[in-house]
Amino acid sequence: xxxxxxxxxxxxxxxxxxxxxxxxxxxxxxxxxxxxxxxxxxxxxxxxxxxxxxxxxxxxxxxxxxxxxxxxxxxxxxxxxxxxxxxxxxxxxxxxxxxxxxxxxxxxxxxxxxxxxxxxxxxxxxxxxxxxxxxxxxxxxxxxxxxxxxxxxxxxxxxxxxxxxxxxxxxxxxxxxxxxxxxxxxxxxxxxxxxxxxxxxxxxxxxxxxxxxxxxxxxxxxxxxxxxxxxxxxxxxxxxxxxxxxxxxxxxxxxxxxxxxxxxxxxxxxxxxxxxxxxxxxxxxxxxxxxxxxxxxxxxxxxxxxxxxxxxxxxxxxxxxxxxxxxxxxxxxxxxxxxxxxxxxxxx
Amino acid sequence: xxxxxxxxxxxxxxxxxxxxxxxxxxxxxxxxxxxxxxxxxxxxxxxxxxxxxxxxxxxxxxxxxxxxxxxxxxxxxxxxxxxxxxxxxxxxxxxxxxxxxxxxxxxxxxxxxxxxxxxxxxxxxxxxxxxxxxxxxxxxxxxxxxxxxxxxxxxxxxxxxxxxxxxxxxxxxxxxxxxxxxxxxxxxxxxxxxxxxxxxxxxxxxxxxxxxxxxxxxxxxxxxxxxxxxxxxxxxxxxxxxxxxxxxxxxxxxxxxxxxxxxxxxxxxxxxxxxxxxxxxxxxxxxxxxxxxxxxxxxxxxxxxxxxxxxxxxxxxxxxxxxxxxxxxxxxxxxxxxxxxxxxxxxxxxxxxxxxxxxxxxxxxxxxxxxxxxxxxxxxxxxxxxxxxxxxxxxxxxxxxxxxxxxxxxxxxxxxxxxxxxxxxxxxxxxxxxxxxxxxxxxxxxxxxxxxxxxxxxxxxxxxxxxxxxxxxxxxxxxxxxxxxxxxxxxxxxxxxxxxxxxxxxxxxxxxxxxxxxxxxxxxxxxxxxxxxxxxxxxxxxxxxxxxxxxxxxxxxxxxxxxxxxxxxxxxxxxxxxxxxxxxxxxxxxxxxxxxxxxxxxxx
Numbered sequence: 001x002x003x004x005x006x007x008x009x010x011x012x013x014x015x016x017x018x019x020x021x022x023x024x025x026x027x028x029x030x031x032x033x034x035x036x037x038x039x040x041x042x043x044x045x046x047x048x049x050x051x052x053x054x055x056x057x058x059x060x061x062x063x064x065x066x067x068x069x070x071x072x073x074x075x076x077x078x079x080x081x082x083x084x085x086x087x088x089x090x091x092x093x094x095x096x097x098x099x100x101x102x103x104x105x106x107x108x109x110x111x112x113x114x115x116x117x118x119x120x121x122x123x124x125x126x127x128x129x130x131x132x133x134x135x136x137x138x139x140x141x142x143x144x145x146x147x148x149x150x151x152x153x154x155x156x157x158x159x160x161x162x163x164x165x166x167x168x169x170x171x172x173x174x175x176x177x178x179x180x181x182x183x184x185x186x187x188x189x190x191x192x193x194x195x196x197x198x199x200x201x202x203x204x205x206x207x208x209x210x211x212x213x214x215x216x217x218x219x220x221x222x223x224x225x226x227x228x229x230x231x232x233x234x235x236x237x238x239x240x241x242x243x244x245x246x247x248x249x250x251x252x253x254x255x256x257x258x259x260x261x262x263x264x265x266x267x268x269x270x271x272x273x274x275x276x277x278x279x280x281x282x283x284x285x286x287x288x289x290x291x292x293x294x295x296x297x298x299x300x301x302x303x304x305x306x307x308x309x310x311x312x313x314x315x316x317x318x319x320x321x322x323x324x325x326x327x328x329x330x331x332x333x334x335x336x337x338x339x340x341x342x343x344x345x346x347x348x
Numbered sequence: 349x350x351x352x353x354x355x356x357x358x359x360x361x362x363x364x365x366x367x368x369x370x371x372x373x374x375x376x377x378x379x380x381x382x383x384x385x386x387x388x389x390x391x392x393x394x395x396x397x398x399x400x401x402x403x404x405x406x407x408x409x410x411x412x413x414x415x416x417x418x419x420x421x422x423x424x425x426x427x428x429x430x431x432x433x434x435x436x437x438x439x440x441x442x443x444x445x446x447x448x449x450x451x452x453x454x455x456x457x458x459x460x461x462x463x464x465x466x467x468x469x470x471x472x473x474x475x476x477x478x479x480x481x482x483x484x485x486x487x488x489x490x491x492x493x494x495x496x497x498x499x500x501x502x503x504x505x506x507x508x509x510x511x512x513x514x515x516x517x518x519x520x521x522x523x524x525x526x527x528x529x530x531x532x533x534x535x536x537x538x539x540x541x542x543x544x545x546x547x548x549x550x551x552x553x554x555x556x557x558x559x560x561x562x563x564x565x566x567x568x569x570x571x572x573x574x575x576x577x578x579x580x581x582x583x584x585x586x587x588x589x590x591x592x593x594x595x596x597x598x599x600x601x602x603x604x605x606x607x608x609x610x611x612x613x614x615x616x617x618x619x620x621x622x623x624x625x626x627x628x629x630x631x632x633x634x635x636x637x638x639x640x641x642x643x644x645x646x647x648x649x650x651x652x653x654x655x656x657x658x659x660x661x662x663x664x665x666x667x668x669x670x671x672x673x674x675x676x677x678x679x680x681x682x683x684x685x686x687x688x689x690x691x692x693x694x695x696x697x698x699x700x701x702x703x704x705x706x707x708x709x710x711x712x713x714x715x716x717x718x719x720x721x722x723x724x725x726x727x728x729x730x731x732x733x734x735x736x737x738x739x740x741x742x743x744x745x746x747x748x749x750x751x752x753x754x755x756x757x758x759x760x761x762x763x764x765x766x767x768x769x770x771x772x773x774x775x776x777x778x779x780x781x782x783x784x785x786x787x788x789x790x791x792x793x794x795x796x797x798x799x800x801x802x803x804x805x806x807x808x809x810x811x812x813x814x815x816x817x818x819x820x821x822x823x824x825x826x827x828x829x830x831x832x833x834x835x836x837x838x839x840x841x842x843x844x845x846x847x848x849x850x851x852x853x854x855x856x857x858x859x860x861x862x863x864x865x866x867x868x869x870x871x872x873x874x875x876x877x878x879x880x881x882x883x884x885x886x887x888x889x890x891x892x893x894x895x896x897x898x899x900x901x902x903x904x905x906x907x908x909x910x911x912x913x914x915x916x917x918x919x920x921x922x923x924x925x926x927x928x929x930x931x932x933x934x935x936x937x938x939x940x941x942x943x944x945x946x947x948x949x950x951x952x
Contacts, residue, residue: 020794053792056635057799069799069811076789078634078661079801080627081653087582087624091631091639094615095580096790099635117627120620319611323579324636324788326606326613328755331577331638333603335750338575342747345561348389348516 013049013245021046023071028063033185033211033226034133038070040188041102041131044195045072048243056092056099060085060114063140064106064133064211083114086121086130090312093126096322097313100199101128108138111147111166118168122177124312125203129195132168132206133185135213136224143216154221168208169303170289173282178203178309180285181302184229185211193239193268194302200244200262203311210298229298236277236288236301240269262307270302279305361429363393363418365549367499368428370435370442371492374406377434379517379528380492381412385742386513387496387505388416389562392554396422396859397742398935403587403680409438420556422744423860424737424935429549430503432495433458434473443468451546453498469543471498473535480534481527489524490531497535502546506553507536561709561747566739568709569668569732570595571748572716573640574603577755578666580639581616582628587680588736589642589670593618596642622647626654626667633664634800636760636788638720640666644736645674645687648694655729656695657802659825662775662784664723664758668716668732670739673933682933683736685855688909691731692883698822700829702836703731703883707858710746711881712738715837717751724758726783726832735904737856737935759785763793773808774798775821782828829884836882839889845874850896851945852889854880854903854910857936861902864941873949875900880910885917893921898952900945906931 011017021042026035045055055075059065061082068077080088089103110118110132121130136149145153148168149161172180179201183191191209198205210229212218218225223232237258244265258270258278270279278284285304292299367384371377381397388395396415402408415425431446433439433454440461443452448465456470473494480494481487493514500510510532518524569592573581578600583593597616604613619625625641632639643651648669658665671687673679691703704719706712712734719730759779766772766787772795775784784807787796798809805821806812842862853861858879865877878892893899893914901911908927915922928944930936 051792053794053797054790056789058631074794074797076787076791076797077799077801078631079799079803080630081657081802084623084627084654087619087627088631088634090617090624091580091582091628091633091637092635092789093631094617094628095632095635095637095639096788099790116620117624120624316615316617317612318615319606319609321609321611322790323613323615324790326579328577330606330613331579331604332575332751332755337603338571338748338750341571342561345563346559346747348386348513348557348562 012046014051016046016049016052018042018046020052020074021072023073024069026070027066029215031214032063033135033213034064034067035070036185036188037131037133037191037209037211038067040191040195042071044192044199048196048199049245050100050199054098054100056101057104058085058089058092058101059104060109062106062109062138064104065109067104067133083109083112084117085109086114086117089128090121090124090126093128094313094316094318094323096324097318097320098322103128103130105130105132107132107134107136107146107148111168119171119175122172122175122204122206125178125309127202127204127311127313129198129205129207132208133211134168134208134224135211135217136222137213137217139213139216150223153223156216156219167289167293168206170286172206173286173289173304177206177304178306179205179302180304181206182208182298182300183210184233184298184300185209186226186230187233187300190235190239190300193241196241196243197239197262197266197268197302200264200266201305201307202263203309232296232298234292234297234299235273236299236303237270237272237279239302240271242267242269260305260307268302277301279303282306360548360550362550362552363416363554365416365429366425366427367414367416367430367432368442368445369412369432369495370438371410371412372435373402373404373408373410375492376489377410377412377492380496381414382742383493383496383510383513383517384414384499386516386562387500387509388414388551389557389744390509390512391506391551392557393418393551394420394422394556394744396424396744398424398737399741400934401681409435416551418554418556421863421938423863423938426937426939432499433460434492434495451549453495471538476535476538477531480531486527490527493528493531494535497532498539500532501536501539502543504550504552507533557744559747560744562742562744563709564591564740564742565709565712565734566592566670567595568743568748569712569716569734569739570599572713573720574599575713575751576717576720577638578640578720579614579637580629580632581614581641582619582625582639583616583641584619584622584625584643584647586622586644586647588672588740589644589647589668592642592668592670592739622650623654626651626665629665630654630658630663633658633723634789638724639664640668640720642668642670644670644672646677648687648690652695655701656697656699658729659695659699659701660802661800662727662786663800664727665729666716666719666723666732667729668734671733671735673931679933681736683856683935684905684931684933685733685735685857685903686905686909686931688733688903688905689912691733692913698826700826700884701729701731702726702829703733704837705733705854705881706738707855707879708738708745709743710748713748714751718837721753721756722835725756725835726828727758727786728829733855735856741935759783761785761787761796763791763796766791766793766796775805775807775809777824782824782831833884833886836886839881839886840879841888841892842877842879844876846876847895848897849873849949850876850878850892850899852878852880852892852899852901852914857902857904860936860938860941863938864945867938867942868945871946873945883913885914889914890918893918893924897924898926899924900926900928900948902928902941904930904936
């Protein structure tokens, strides 16, 4: 029997149940953080009522990049080459502005081979959600360190990482990204809230999600294990997401809660955990990250948001009609236009 | 010095000579060169201009050669009858390069080596420019126009046409027009008062450029993209392809803004590297856009992995490769056809792509437009193999022909089509032509959704590592291309002469080959000539090879790359093939082709 709390059978605002957002069966290891993220994506897209057919899922290569087949079967997907998903996503987003683009990557796919494209994606503010399923190791090639592994982190074999980690969130803030969040696969409630806010955003929404690799990096000595992340997670705020189609806002206690209205009209309410945290303060966000790193804390939450920054399509001066829908008559100038070109070139 | 040697002895050479101008890079020499070419074009005289420039912005030697040919030959020549020597560093070799009986116009400050068989005129270029241009800081910009004036007077160029050419060159800049014109006039007057009348090398007004256009090659390729309906362009700057993308940006802005909305019907993205450029093109092509990039050899190397992805996932994409001389960084400002093998088979595993070979600006235009259709029709990456000679030089050529077929988006199923089908699969060959049907992201019908992957997949696009399936998929991909070569630009038999000797050329090698064939025919060696316009080869190409005892294959690389592809395509006739390959990086000189074939024929 379905009850009011049985979300699985509930229809969303476009009449679809969560089953309509599901994908194929995961082939990842049991308990993999990536599967938790997959489920959070399914939930968030269902709750937001995104049309599945408008979603475009892209990924690179690696365990994380396999996951787009595990959610929203009704969407097109493209599993491309290692580290190059950002370019493909950019091309797709530019070609069809109606697409809701989501890219799934990993720490190897993003922070090493794909660093160049990642950096430029953020600079452009391409409208898409970019999730890094960050476990600090290369899973599919059996457990080598990645570039996000922390200094001193230990592999199962006892090898210690001696190189400093790439902090993807710090980097993103530095590059002027418009939505930067960090979360943890062990904190589904927060992750779903961040994902919904990301769906409500227009621009690149970067989600760096600590997603433990149960096979190669979940042991004592690892700084990307479930236990370590649980112990060191430090949320900067609690997130309440009020979608644009939901009930009017509840009265809030003044001074207690920050609110940001997103591109689609949804509102994100930030309730402070300890000290006040302003997610619109770019320099503050960066300093918080650096200070937390010194304390070995994993700051989570929407660390920075600039909900009004123009996205890449705006900079390209594209109209509201997707480029792919522009009719052939507008793609090929008339014969008279070519005659004029020829005539001017005939003058020498 | 005496007027001695062959040229003087054989009488006047009207509309039949070659000029070499030696200057310094970054001194505005290109403008002066183009003014000369524009003048000849306006006077109805067929000519070609080649800019031989260093990989440098300013200060290194640069040459410009102009071939004037009343017979319409526009291939490049090694020998030059006239030399303008402006550059101290190269004056010795420049004077050596002049043909016996030729003329040298040297800056009077240069030390010119003695040569008894050429006439050297000393020209006070600096003084002429000083007088013509009052503002000292502008003199450097107009200095080269002085040799335009001297040549105009000496060769008999019409000053009215020179004036019009300067007007066209410095469009909308009245002050530049005025200064350049004043300099050219002053130099012409100086020549008229101080140099002996020159009657050997003359131009005469003709009508051989009537109905033709004058254009820098990459601009022609760019127009091809505009009229081919390109929607997404992603590019990374690299010589010699950058000017294609830059021209495209201007042309799209002029011709492709929707008049109703005032918005662009295209997007141009300067990518962070060539990998990203092709990645964006593939992403856009997958989403249903007509997308392309332009690059050169090093970019092609970087694009190898993505090319294989486009091939295997059957995603439309167009890459214009404006080839330069490799390997590695090589000679970035020198021309080549050295990427042919790479393009045909780029990436790991078994891959193959259609490669189109434009010879002149009109084909550059039509082939870029056609490539966008072919990419959509064949669901593949298509290469247009241009080169630096075609892309960065100015060409007198045929006007552009308006595409005779409507824009082709290929086999795309929309939601209504899907609704009517009881079942469908992304990679099923339902028509028997090897070309499957595709749907685009954003198609609302849930059954339209496809997961595209560079990993093994079956006919329904599901992940597969099955051995038999993999064989089927790879065999169909081969059939898709080899079974549809008739869709590619067909080879052209330019002439037939018996069954003994044939010659094959492609791209810009055509121009020297056509003239070499004429020269050799007059020596008694008549040859059939076929021009390849695409790879994989059509049947006519294979028949041509089979139909001649000896077939010379002329190209601009070291290893005879197209000859190798021919040998693979027609192994039973491989012994007939003889490679005439040139890897010097200069636009293919006619003499190289003549000598290459002549010597090999002597051995027979």
